[in-house]
Amino acid sequence: MRILLIEDDSKAASYILKGLSKLGHVGDHLTDGRDGLIAATTGSYDVVVIDRMLPGLEGLAIVRTMREAGVKTPVLILTARKGVADRVAGLNAGGDDYLTKPFAFTEFFARLVALTRRPPLDARDTSLTVADLEMNLIEHRVTRGGREIELLPREFNLLRYLMQNAGRVVTRTMILEHVWDFHFDPKSKIIETHLSRLRSKIDKGAKRGLIQTIRGTGYVIRPHT
Amino acid sequence: MGSIVYWTVETSLDREITTNIEAEAELLQKEFKSEGFDELVRTVRDRGTFIPALDYLLLDGNGKRVAGELPYMPPAPGLTEMIVPRSGGPNYRYRVLALTLDGGIKLAVGDDIGALIEIRQAFLKALGWALIAFLALSLLGGMLLSRAFMRRVNAITLTAESITEGKLAARVPVRDTDDTFDRLSNTLNRMLDRTQTLMESLVQVSNNIAHSLRTPLGNLRHMLEEVRGRTKKDQATIDAAVNEVDTILETFSALLRIAQIEAGVRQSGFREVDLTDLFAKVTDAFSDLAEDQGKTLVAEIEPALRTWGDRELLAEMVASLVDNALRHTPKGAHIDVTLQLKESLPVATVGDDGPGIPEDERDRIFDRYYRLQRSIDTPGSGLGLSLVAAVAELHQMKLTVGTNSPGLQMTMTFPPNQ
Numbered sequence: 001m002r003i004l005l006i007e008d009d010s011k012a013a014s015y016i017l018k019g020l021s022k023l024g025h026v027g028d029h030l031t032d033g034r035d036g037l038i039a040a041t042t043g044s045y046d047v048v049v050i051d052r053m054l055p056g057l058e059g060l061a062i063v064r065t066m067r068e069a070g071v072k073t074p075v076l077i078l079t080a081r082k083g084v085a086d087r088v089a090g091l092n093a094g095g096d097d098y099l100t101k102p103f104a105f106t107e108f109f110a111r112l113v114a115l116t117r118r119p120p121l122d123a124r125d126t127s128l129t130v131a132d133l134e135m136n137l138i139e140h141r142v143t144r145g146g147r148e149i150e151l152l153p154r155e156f157n158l159l160r161y162l163m164q165n166a167g168r169v170v171t172r173t174m175i176l177e178h179v180w181d182f183h184f185d186p187k188s189k190i191i192e193t194h195l196s197r198l199r200s201k202i203d204k205g206a207k208r209g210l211i212q213t214i215r216g217t218g219y220v221i222r223p224h225t
Numbered sequence: 226m227g228s229i230v231y232w233t234v235e236t237s238l239d240r241e242i243t244t245n246i247e248a249e250a251e252l253l254q255k256e257f258k259s260e261g262f263d264e265l266v267r268t269v270r271d272r273g274t275f276i277p278a279l280d281y282l283l284l285d286g287n288g289k290r291v292a293g294e295l296p297y298m299p300p301a302p303g304l305t306e307m308i309v310p311r312s313g314g315p316n317y318r319y320r321v322l323a324l325t326l327d328g329g330i331k332l333a334v335g336d337d338i339g340a341l342i343e344i345r346q347a348f349l350k351a352l353g354w355a356l357i358a359f360l361a362l363s364l365l366g367g368m369l370l371s372r373a374f375m376r377r378v379n380a381i382t383l384t385a386e387s388i389t390e391g392k393l394a395a396r397v398p399v400r401d402t403d404d405t406f407d408r409l410s411n412t413l414n415r416m417l418d419r420t421q422t423l424m425e426s427l428v429q430v431s432n433n434i435a436h437s438l439r440t441p442l443g444n445l446r447h448m449l450e451e452v453r454g455r456t457k458k459d460q461a462t463i464d465a466a467v468n469e470v471d472t473i474l475e476t477f478s479a480l481l482r483i484a485q486i487e488a489g490v491r492q493s494g495f496r497e498v499d500l501t502d503l504f505a506k507v508t509d510a511f512s513d514l515a516e517d518q519g520k521t522l523v524a525e526i527e528p529a530l531r532t533w534g535d536r537e538l539l540a541e542m543v544a545s546l547v548d549n550a551l552r553h554t555p556k557g558a559h560i561d562v563t564l565q566l567k568e569s570l571p572v573a574t575v576g577d578d579g580p581g582i583p584e585d586e587r588d589r590i591f592d593r594y595y596r597l598q599r600s601i602d603t604p605g606s607g608l609g610l611s612l613v614a615a616v617a618e619l620h621q622m623k624l625t626v627g628t629n630s631p632g633l634q635m636t637m638t639f640p641p642n643q
Binding site: 009011012015018022080088101102103104105106153154180181182183184185186187188189190193194197216 | 439440442443444446447450451454464467474475494506509510511513514517537540541544545548551609
């Protein structure tokens, strides 16, 4: 995965770059907004990470210009501020995801992976499959090994989000944002509760569970290898 | 004023009467000395006939009346007041000067002061009317004056109330007339300016602290994670340290968010919010959690209710209230959430049958860092409800704490959809 990081905060940048290289990814790092825009429009990257506050050219301006130039590379926007207005502005400018500093590297990386492997939006997708677990998106039916599983709407939505990201870790925050539209931390064990119920339903009678907990990060659904 | 006029007039009349009597007495005394007794008798008789102004009495050496009409001779010489009863009317009143001349001759000169009393009464009567008219006029004038006065005092009171309600930008209106009130208003306004500046810089300082500590704390967290990735030792300690850092970061985050919300900057992001959907989502998210804790969460939500605001903040507010209810109730508790239209405004309640909040602590639960006496030891930053209050304030919502008898009930009245 080739990553372009436009970030003037050297500590945050070195933290990100170290984490990426440890996982075997290459990161190009620029600190100036104008240099960043040139690199983002001419280089070939899998994902661009842009800080909002930059010398030379403001982060959102880079994203807008990229989009106007027809560059479709996914963009993750970083900010030290936190607020709806900020997030909405970031997404309106053409950003694909938004992360508030400070963040855990695992959170950052999970979002990066979700962005680079985002499945092309295809309305013809009518079902999702992980091992013998199948989800029919049109009839809202879930079966495992042919056995029908009754799910509440909230459990269905949670499972759908996990299956859309099969093989990739989704963090608690990502689940909260996508399943409940919560852009805050409810400080309660909402996700844990729902996941344990979902697990007990889909893994009933199975030898090993499909949904795994990644300690300190989030959850992933994947077939056993 | 009236009494001064009265006193002046009365004194001068009174003095004139006395002066008259004394002058006449002296004149007669001189005549007696130069002309003799018989001449005096004749003069007194003539005066009684031709000049009816004064009254006299002249007694000879044997105490026998020889001239004059005064009813009797005062027992002692000098100036006295003589009262003579009269049937069917006010008493005659005389002021009399009695003299003893050579040879035991006694002379009295007097004047009827009944007239003076009449004048006095007439005057007092006139004065009374004047006084009533004066009182009526001054009352009316006073009322008009005091209305204008009260209006301006009220303006100051209203401003003070606004300030107490937290609207620090409120100021006393100034009329630019440079009167006493304007000077007072200007002084008060300058004082309020100063207070506001101080308050703002205090908030600014604490926000700056929270903000500038976030970066090093973030770096600290990153370093801890690096260490965790590098070693297999002391994992529990490192996890605990990361958790502590997260708690500090969350507190700072909450503080900054409250500051941001209070500053009202998020109002620009207001749009139509589907309250029905919001309440359904939030209660749905918490219902399994409640069940796992052995509690019941029941939601009664009317369809198609909307408001104008920031959806994410409103969701956080409702979630915070539901979370609060779950956190502070024992196993077996019932939590009920309602959303309905009342007097054309969406009204929501979050109630529980837990221990509730003592009445004397209810006002303070929205204060930053405030913890109920009994929940000092339960986890939480004490900022959750301040955030709720800040969100409510931003949306100009009414947020009240009441009793669910038993338990706690929070009532939110949402603004209408624009």
